[in-house]
């Protein structure tokens with residue numbers, strides 16, 4: 001891992017390319033546990049983010065290639081990425097431009113407004129390049145909440161998921177259970193359990209969103225307790241997307257395993273005292 005980047009040495013203001021959260025968005029967020037904001041990140045900034053992810057991940061494709069030799073290279077790149085210790089997590093620890101991107105004050109401001117907190121810390125980020133099923137490396141996300149995965153001592157946490165390309169219904173966009181942020185924290189092991197079996201009442205109580213296209217640059221903000229899932233990418237395109245988490249700056253670290261926070265010497269039951277986790281708002 002590279003040494004931590006000092007925010008004040010690298011900051012480039014990208015605010016002309018980033019949208020705003022309105023009072024109406026905040027109302028929807030607290031009503032539904034999720035809010036979509038079209039055009040939140042301008043296309044040119046989405047393209048820059050994809051380029052950084054391509055360079056970092058070694059996955060340089062927009063779609064499943066037709067040439068068998070290229071297909072082999074595609075699969076080899078994906079397999080090599082899976083071998084990496086932090087897999088698709090924590091690009092900012094390797095790439096200063098991405099550190100600058102995820103710590104943009106406007107993203108922090110958006111999170112502060114949505115969470116209704118005074119101050120926000122940047123915590124995690126994940127590449128969600130969902131690969132076409134035909135590559136043999138497609139994946140689904142079973143129903144889960146994120147909060148059990150986030151090593152903080154409270155629930156003021158918001159995921160910012162951004163479609164870096166147009167995500168059509170066949171590319172496996174997320175589904176949400178509307179209002180389910182008001183349910184209790186569930187399990188951490190979404191790969192061993194099926195929420196439809198463990199918590200069938202959720203699916204009776206909360207309406208599920210419909211599969212719809214999420215255009216490039218659209219932000220999907222959901223609360224850390226909102227139940228969500230996503231299906232296979234049955235198209236022949238790579239579903240380039242990214243998520244990141246911002247939390248109440250008062251949060252304490254719990255010590256739970258997370259690739260974004262592991263191995264940095266953070267002390268459980270203390271604040272996030274490390275340059276990787278700057279306060280990004282105000």
Ligand SMILES: O=C(O)CCC(=O)C(=O)O
Pocket residue numbers: 126128130141146172173174228229230231241243
């Ligand atoms: O990108 C997706 O399809 C799902 C992402 C997700 O479930 C998550 O980040 O918790």
